[in-house]
Amino acid sequence: MDSKNIMIVGVGGQGTLLTSRILGKLAVGAEYDVKLSEVHGMAQRGGSVVTFVRYGEQVAEPIVEEGQADVLIAFEKLEALRYLHFLKKDGVVVVNDWRIDPITVVTGAASYPDGILERLKKERKTIVVEAMAEAKRLGTPKVFNVVVLGAAARHMTFSKELWLSVIEETVPPKTVELNKAAFEAGYQLSV
Amino acid sequence: MSEKKILLGNEAIARGAYEAGVKVSAAYPGTPSTEVSEALAKYDEVYAEWSPNEKVATEVAIGASIAGVRSMCAMKHVGLNVAADPLYTAAYTGVNGGMVLVVADDPGMYSSQNEQDTRMVARAAMVPVVEPSDSAEAKAFMKYAFELSETYDTPVILRSTTRLSHSQGLVELEERKVPEDVPYERNAAKFVMMPGNAIKRHLVVEARMKKMAEDAVSMPINRAEYRDLSVGFITCGIAYQYVREAMPDASVLKLGLVNPLPRKLIEEFAAKVDRLYIFEELEPVIEEQVKAWGISKAVGKEIFTVQGEYSANLLRERVLGQKMEFTPEKDVPARPPILCPGCPHRSVFTALKQLKIRAAGDIGCYTLGAVAPLGVIDTTICMGASISSLHGMEKAKGTDYIKNWVAVIGDSTFMHTGVNSLMNMVYNQAKGTVIILDNSTTGMTGHQDHAATGKTLKGEIVPAIDIPALCRAMGISRVREVNAFDQEALVNALREEVNADALSVIITQAPCALLKGLKFPDKCRPIPEKCKKCGACLKPGCPALTKNEDGTISIDETMCNGCGLCMQLCKFGAIEKIKAGE
Structure with a gap:
């Protein structure tokens, strides 16, 4: 098969690295070739963060370029808008309906755009996830990213059993049940 | 059965070193090289340390090599400048046990102050360079680099780039094989580099590089892949993957040894393909040599850039003529990195801003103090330069000129090279105020320990170097320790010290908000009834605070670390601190 190209975008500190690692293990579990690319260092300090995951028969470059992504997973909606042009025309954006103001907005140098979700929907197939509310319902907002992953799972080729077993081996032991519940919640949301 | 694992480029480099039987590793953290040493430290069989800087780390590796074991050091590209002194002469002495320097460049400058190309330094130092193009090769090339080092009696550089170091790919794990230690025998002609010996060694270096260039023609890490002969690429490192992605049918000469170059192999490849492109990130290192050999059809920087990272789309556009x-989307506000909520630097910079004091800055998270809304840092050059450049300003313009200047430097950067600059200020009777932002860690690279934290890379608890005592031992009498979150104490200390005609050091203390194991149970909470909507609390740009539509503020309790900076800035008592459990 042609490689499947996934992008995970968000704000430094939202857990994009953890989620890309889950995707990497999924691809290994499904016996694909896989490459991932991450951003470390200064860009993690509350800045815009992007992580690439590519899997398939054989993967050459580790990044996803403009116009090449099949799935854009966004933990914050402004970041979905920022990277929208990386999506193929028939790609899917799975977006957490959550707003974090960048410093440029906080200081008044720029304003946070209105109607982001509508703009996304106009351009590409868009799945909106109320991940923060779901995560809070489960007990902690921290697992919102796994809720988003659950919603995105329907647009990738891995079995649900594989997802759950990879989540189990990746997250801290004490949080396994919570994270599995978060995944399930997201999975059901995107039906 | 061999195990396949998904590894970060840096982890694969560490794995390669481990399998090659490396016994000693030394490094100073620097993005994108840091994880090499962190991964290596997890192997019990390997001694791995954080050294205060890259020069020291390289010399530790040299010593281990002379003692007869395989050794290595790791650093980012600018770290190689600090290590340049030992590097150039280690090329002369050669090695005893194999020695490899891992150097990670940063095309695109994700986390660096310049975009230099390590291959240029290696050419000047006459040191061979291998360059892998994914995690599997990173491991394999690391092992090969040790073999090259011993075969040719030379230190070898393994060059990585951010994209390789921070990408993950599948790697097959193999057993660790430790070669026997090479016996040490006194050999002053080889290891004592005084002129009489060094003159002879220079000839050895020239002959070695010539021999390597000849042998490189048949080295397995240099590989010609003949496909469609109408177009061919000479490429190396991560750029190879972009060629394979965009033009899978093109012929490729993939160079694993990028210094010295296999001339015959290149000439042969060039003769077989109709169109020839040299596709290398950053400087035209291969291209200039190829063109100097008279291969005039080669096309490189005429159509590709010397700046930033390459991509498959770059090839699609420049070679295939596809419109990209x-x-x-329009009107998407930028989201630059910022200081974290509860970051002690924000508090110190707020005090500097209030007093209209400029800062000569240094390398670390605190560089973010240069941008809005804080904007107090005026200069950032390299590790340790804050203190020495403040010194230069005072010598140029006199003491009055630097009454509204300070130097700011982190604790790790101070231990790296800042300490030398401070000694210079003492020696040359300088005046001025140096602030050491002591957050008990190397922050920006992801929290590594150093000589003043009391913990080693291997996790051992050791006596910490006492920074205030170190400063006093240099003969500085005005050394003050201040809580980094106490605005009143900061402002008072700053006022007194910049106006005291003396050399003073203010050590602002509070741990990095992201330091592992720290808990911040206290939270700040607004009291809207008391709020006068003046916006004073918002000025330092803490990401936990947002302005409501009515002009009052909200504080995100999941982000707030209860540092109390906003509370101290509010003149109306409209922010309170809620203690844990209240």
């Missing part, structure tokens, strides 16, 4: 029309 991707229009980013």
Whole structure:
């Protein structure tokens, strides 16, 4: 098969690295070739963060370029808008309906755009996830990213059993049940 | 059965070193090289340390090599400048046990102050360079680099780039094989580099590089892949993957040894393909040599850039002539990195801003103090330069000129090279105020320990170097320790010290908000009834605070670390601190 190209975008500190690692293990579990690319260092300090995951028969470059992504997973909606042009025309954006103001907005140098979700929907197939509310319902907002992953799972080729077993081996032991519940919640949301 | 694992480029480099039987590793953290040493430290069989800087780390590796074991050091590209002194002469002495320097460049400058190309330094130092193009090769090339080092009696550089170091790919794990230690025998002609000996060694270096260039023609890490002969690429490192992605049918000469170059192999490849492109990130290192050999059909920087990272789309556009029309959405505000909520630097910079004091800055998270809304840092050059450049300003313009200047430097950067600059200020009777932002860690690279934290890379608890005592031992009498979150104490200390005609050091203390194991149970909470909507609390740009539509503020309790900076800035008592459990 042609490689499947996934992008995970968000704000430094939202857990994009953890989620890309889950995707990497999924691809290994499904016996694909896989490459991932991450951003470390200064860009993690509350800045815009992007992580690439590519899997398939054989993967050459580790990044996803403009116009090449099949799935854009966004933990914050402004970041979905920022990277929208990386999506193929028939790609899917799975977006957490959550707003974090960048410093440029906080200081008044720029304003946070209105109607982001509508703009996304106009351009590409868009799945909106109320991940923060779901995560809070489960007990902690921290697992919102796994809720988003659950919603995105329907647009990738891995079995649900594989997802759950990879989540189990990746997250801290004490949080396994919570994270599995978060995944399930997201999975059901995107039906 | 061999195990396949998904590894970060840096982890694969560490794995390669481990399998090659490396016994000693030394490094100073620097993005994108840091994880090499962190991964290596997890192997019990390997001694791995954080050294205060890259020069020291390289010398530790040299010593271990002379003692007869395989050794290595790791650093980012600018770290190689600090290590340049030992590097150039280690090329002369050669090695005893194999020695490899891992150097990670940063095309695109994700986390660096310049975009230099390590291959240029290696050419000047006459040191061979291998360059892998994914995690599997990173491991394999690391092992090969040790073999090259011993075969040719030379230190070898393994060059990585951010994209390789921070990408993950599948790697097959193999057993660790430790070669027997090489016996040490006194050999002053080889290891004592005084002129009489060094003159002879220079000839050895020249002959070695010539021999390597000849042998490189048949080295397995240099590989000609003949496909469609109408177009061929000479490429190396991560750029190889972009060629394979965009033009899978093109012929490729993939160079694993990028210094010295296999001339015959290149000439042969060039003769077989109709069109020839040299596709290398950053400087035209291969291209200039190829063109100097008279291969005039080669096309490189005429159509590719010397700046930033390459991509498959770059090839699609410049070679295939495809239109790359991707229009980013309009009106998307930038989201630059910022200091974290509860970061002690924000508090110190707020005090500097209030007093209208400029800062000569240094390398670390605190560089973010240069941008809005804080904007107090005026200069950032390199590790340790804050203190020495403040010194230069005072010598140029006199003491009055630097009454509204300070130097700011982190604790790790101070231990790296800042300490030398401070000694210079003492020696040359300088005046001025140096602030050491002591957050008990190397922050920006992801929290590594150093000589003043009391913990080693291997996790051992050791006596910490006492920074205030170190400063006093140099003969500085005005050394003050201040809580980094106490605005009143900071402002008072700053006022007194910049006006005291003396050399003073203010050590502002509070741990990095991201330091592992720290808990911040206290939270700040607004009291809207008391709020006068003046916006004073918002000025330092803490990401936990947002302005409501009515002009009052909200504080995100999941982000707030209860540092109390906003509370101290509010003149109306409209922010309170809620203690844990209240």
